[in-house]
Amino acid sequence: MTDRMAVALVVNGRPRRAAIEVHHTLLEVLRDDLGLTGTKECCLVGECGACTVVVDGRTVDACLMLAVEAAGREVTTVEGLAGGGALSALQAAFLETGAAQCGFCIPGQLLSATALLATTPRPTRAEIEEGLAGNLCRCAGYEQIIEAVQLAAEGSPGRERHPAPPRGVDVAAVPDAGVAPQ
Ligand code: FES
Ligand code: FES
Numbered sequence: 001m002t003d004r005m006a007v008a009l010v011v012n013g014r015p016r017r018a019a020i021e022v023h024h025t026l027l028e029v030l031r032d033d034l035g036l037t038g039t040k041e042c043c044l045v046g047e048c049g050a051c052t053v054v055v056d057g058r059t060v061d062a063c064l065m066l067a068v069e070a071a072g073r074e075v076t077t078v079e080g081l082a083g084g085g086a087l088s089a090l091q092a093a094f095l096e097t098g099a100a101q102c103g104f105c106i107p108g109q110l111l112s113a114t115a116l117l118a119t120t121p122r123p124t125r126a127e128i129e130e131g132l133a134g135n136l137c138r139c140a141g142y143e144q145i146i147e148a149v150q151l152a153a154e155g156s157p158g159r160e161r162h163p164a165p166p167r168g169v170d171v172a173a174v175p176d177a178g179v180a181p182q
């Protein structure tokens with residue numbers, strides 16, 4: 001017999017309910033119960049940052065947080081960043097600089113950078129490095145990622161040129177603006 005309990009939380013501005021196993025993590029509930037697979041599963045021990053989401057304004061490793069701990073709280077995942085038919089300025093900047101290579105780390109990078117810019121709108125390079133220190137990129141795209149955060153902080157000029165991809169399209173698969181046809 002399994003222990004299930006109803007949990008209500010707000011995900012990307014939308015109230016959600018799920019009957020979850022009490023030992024399941026927020027990562028499991030986001031991906032398996034709510035179908036939000038943009039949050040990536042990798043090390044499962046808090047080392048890589050691929051599962052980073054924002055809970056009540058603070059970044060957390062969703063693999064280390066029990067879903068029951070998120071009850072009644074506001075969770076933002078990568079699916080919640082684009083809105084109104086356009087990418088967020090940060091997502092547009094990631095495209096602009098070619099920061100997304102294989103793309104696996106990018107949702108976590110975006111959430112960490114979003115939380116950073118919410119509290120520090122004009123971060124120094126050192127503040128960006130510190131803000132993203134928990135997010136590993138195996139493609140070693142750190143320079144482009146830092147450049148993207150700097151670009152977004154300045155006000156990304158590319159936002160209007162990058163309409164949001166349709167649902168279900170991985171943002172990493174969207175062509176890099178730098179190689180768009182002339
Ligand atoms: S999967 Fe959570 S930190 Fe790596
Ligand atoms: S873009 Fe491949 S792991 Fe970061």
